Amino acid sequence: xxxxxxxxxxxxxxxxxxxxxxxxxxxxxxxxxxxxxxxxxxxxxxxxxxxxxxxxxxxxxxxxxxxxxxxxxxxxxxxxxxxxxxxxxxxxxxxxxxxxxxxxxxxxxxxxxxxxxxxxxxxxxxxxxxxxxxxxxxxxxxxxxxxxxxxxxxxxx
Numbered sequence: 001x002x003x004x005x006x007x008x009x010x011x012x013x014x015x016x017x018x019x020x021x022x023x024x025x026x027x028x029x030x031x032x033x034x035x036x037x038x039x040x041x042x043x044x045x046x047x048x049x050x051x052x053x054x055x056x057x058x059x060x061x062x063x064x065x066x067x068x069x070x071x072x073x074x075x076x077x078x079x080x081x082x083x084x085x086x087x088x089x090x091x092x093x094x095x096x097x098x099x100x101x102x103x104x105x106x107x108x109x110x111x112x113x114x115x116x117x118x119x120x121x122x123x124x125x126x127x128x129x130x131x132x133x134x135x136x137x138x139x140x141x142x143x144x145x146x147x148x149x150x151x152x153x154x155x156x157x
Contacts, residue, residue, distance in 0.1 A: 057116025057147075060127060062086050066109045078111060088113050088114075090128040092141050096151035105134045116147070 011104060068077035075087040096103045105111050112133040117128050130142045142149055 016046050031136065055117040057128065060115050060117045062088065062111075062113045062115060062127070063079055064111065066105045066107050066111055069105055069107050076105060076111075076113075078113065086127060088115055088127045090130075090149070091132060092149065092151050097139070100139060102134075102137055102139060105132065 005124060057077075062078055064078040064080040064086070066076060067079045068074075068134050070077075073089075075089045076091050078086045078088060080086060091104065093102065113127075113129050114131045115127040120126070120129060128142075128147075130144065130147075132139045132141065140150055
């Protein structure tokens, strides 16, 4: 009985020690800024990590006025002025904008976004922001070569 309890304690400790790094992401590309469904749609298995492959998207430029600036992961809705409403995802976590000393785009602000249009295997299309110009200031969100988020490289999760 004592041996069984001893081994169960050792196994539980090993499991807990291994779970921390596994759950921490260790550089995984998809953060907590979007819901699970969006994460699954954006995921592609690359080198053992679930990473969105956005460098393969079609470049798109959007200009207009912010109509909705919802919470994290819900996207930014832009009224282009011609009756078209466009939702752009991937504008980054609040702390990233704070670290740059720039407030996130707010409803009513004029905005220009360079994005990539992605079409997923199920036919779903998403616009993923690469750079945003708001109040004359350009905010880079992704590496233009590989499409990886710059806030992941900022050393914070």
